[in-house]
Amino acid sequence: MLTYLAVLAAVVLLLYVCYRALSGAQPRSARESRHVLGRLAELTLARAGELGDALAAAAPAEIGERPVADPLVAAAAVLRPRLAAYLEQLGQLESSASGEEGDLLDGVAALVAGAAEDLVWACRMIEGGGYRENPGIQRAVTVLLEHSAECLSAAGVRLR
Numbered sequence: 001m002l003t004y005l006a007v008l009a010a011v012v013l014l015l016y017v018c019y020r021a022l023s024g025a026q027p028r029s030a031r032e033s034r035h036v037l038g039r040l041a042e043l044t045l046a047r048a049g050e051l052g053d054a055l056a057a058a059a060p061a062e063i064g065e066r067p068v069a070d071p072l073v074a075a076a077a078v079l080r081p082r083l084a085a086y087l088e089q090l091g092q093l094e095s096s097a098s099g100e101e102g103d104l105l106d107g108v109a110a111l112v113a114g115a116a117e118d119l120v121w122a123c124r125m126i127e128g129g130g131y132r133e134n135p136g137i138q139r140a141v142t143v144l145l146e147h148s149a150e151c152l153s154a155a156g157v158r159l160r
Contacts, residue, residue: 033095033105034159040086041112041155047079048119048148058132073127080123083116090116108155115151118144
């Protein structure tokens with residue numbers, strides 16, 4: 001019986017140590033959370049700019065004409081995993097802030113996540129290959145980019 005208790009205690013201790021080693025139960029301070037959110041917002045804005053530049057450089061195509069190696073599709077394929085990584089980081093961000101500050105940080109995190117999700121969807125639509133010749137996809141991508149910009153602007157205002 002004593003052996004079982006010792007093994008159980010060892011397993012619980014091992015699980016606790018693993019949990020702590022993997023950053024579990026270690027929320028960031030409000031200051032650190034603000035910094036991380038600000039940085040993720042900046043990075044998301046930079047990726048939005050890169051996508052906007054790629055869209056501006058894309059030449060319109062005639063119906064049925066699709067370039068073999070479309071640089072717009074390649075740019076979207078590069079940007080999407082980066083944006084997905086930002087979403088993952090936002091999902092793992094845990095703050096020790098509470099009250100108004102905690103609500104503010106949660107709101108900013110939701111805005112930055114919304115902007116990143118919009119950009120991920122825009123990249124997916126572009127990667128589908130029909131962007132150049134499909135006005136519906138073009139409008140959808142434009143709306144997603146506009147909404148992303150609104151979310152990032154609102155996040156920036158709240159972080160000041």
